[in-house]
Amino acid sequence: MDIASNPKPHDRLADALAEDMAAVNVLIRERMKSEHAPRIPEVTAHLIDAGGKRLRPMLTLAAARLCGYQGSDHVKLAATVEFIHTATLLHDDVVDESKQRRGRPTANLLWDNQSSVLVGDYLLARSFLLMVETGSLRVLEILSNASATISEGEVLQLTAASDLKTDESIYLQVARGKTAALFSAATEVGGVISGAPDDQVAALRAYGDGLGVAFQIADDLLDYQGDSAATGKNVGDDFRERKLTLPVIKAVAQATEEERAFWVRTIEKGNQQDGDLEHALELMGKYGTLEATRLDAVAHAERAKQALSALPDSDMRAMLMDLADYVVDRLS
Template identity: 75%
Template sequence: MNNASPLKPHEQLAAVLADDMALVNDQIRTRMASKHAPRIPEVTAHLVEAGGKRLRPMLTLAAARLCGYDGPYHVHLAATVEFIHTATLLHDDVVDESAKRRGRPTANLLWDNKSSVLVGDYLFSRSFQLMVETGNLRVLDILANASATIAEGEVLQLTAASNLATDEAIYLQVVRGKTAALFSAATQVGGVIAQADETVTQALYDYGDALGISFQIVDDLLDYGGAAASLGKNTGDDFRERKLTLPVIKAIAKADTTERDFWKRTIEKGDQQDGDLEQAMALLEKHNAMEETRQDALEWAGKARTALEALPESDLRNLLMDLSDYVVSRVV
């Protein structure tokens, strides 16, 4: 009798794309090598081999395959996307002064901030080399724009994260920058390299954008009620780091004067005391902020699924649709 649990959508995707992903991993290992600075592959390997799902490069491979691409450059682009992602994680952990990533010590903790920043810069440079090798200017344009948008989103977050004036529109702008920009670029370039028509590449972009937004909203939601072991972080990390995420923004919008003073003290001023996290979670509950945030995540997941309806039906398309449902399944 087979007691094996069914594979999750991202695991099914990994199985379908296994041969291409092996080529992507070879490309990553080759490109992160450095003859003169052995710390580069040391730091990169710590992060790249930390057991992440490799969702972004798989999205590029899946989009290219959906569009019938049979050349070699989808592998370059998938590696590019992973390098951009890894570079931003290295920089993020320095900015956030994080000590843990995917349940393991961060590179800045094991080495130092300088190494993390400089290795991140190296990976950005490598990603541009890989893009150029495709010989496709449109691809270069999309990924270069995504890189700029990611950096812009991170800088915006610096000023918006602890400012009680931050509303849902600004939050969405930050999320589009720091998360969704790379998802949408990853899916769009898969279609572009396959020379798919504009309707298809736009649908792939819309899918990646909505998937990335729902992915981040779920992450923000789980921070106020997820299992630390499965997330590789502790419940309430965002609160302790004074980050205004969507549940808190929703609660602040309905706050009375006393509650607003609480948020001002804990988030804006960073004066946090024992019991404040519990108080914050009670306020989220009082104003139905968690449930409203969950509905937003489901809505964006639905938009991702709808975007793919522009593509011909196939097992791979249906798997990507299932992926959008899976992203929000942790909060359903």
């Protein structure tokens, strides 16, 4: 089949929201300027121009469109969401000592850690100014809470990432902090700014949460069975970085004493040797944890789709449904 005639769901969403996204991009460029510190737009542009799907701001625009919004504040909120996301990426790359993102050198590598942290802080401040301009205290509360939850999730991951006591409930808490918090806030504020009924706003929040958790689980699963060319990551990067993600957590929970000693050596102590990744994959195969993880992702995507049933039937709703399917279809 000709790929051009069958675009991916996020591409169809981008086409449908092209006019609004153009306005968001203009606003982003306008608000990332700095009269006194030219490094701010330099660092910000490096990351924002790197590509990316702009999925989070599109969720805000799509939710507002789905709820029949006719104003312009959804553009400010979409830019807010992108600024929050960009700020967290800048901070994450410093914390993780990353050298590459989206196939390009990271800002902390091209400039320095101080610039990345401080520009991230600047973008967070800019995001709060944009929120305030909408005049909605509820929007301010939702996005402020999301920002705090993201930071909380990152701190929790620092302590839980290489601790074999980390179980599925802690993993989900981290996934909700790292990813789902901003997904759910992005969709929720689109409904709030539209003046949608509380049940529809709650449905949008639930959709974003389900989509975000499915997205994070899928991302972690692709680290072990994805195509490096498509994902931009080498298979097993999370294992080499001693990150306890869901496929490993499920394997550790069922491990024999000898297998647990392997996980202690490779993940907790970081003493990795040639062949360890292959053995880790064997253990995940033995207990079927890759398939079990895929089914978890599918369940969260289904939860996202079910939440949308409270929203009016429309092309936009159908696109959001397809997006939830796509997040997990790439695992097949």
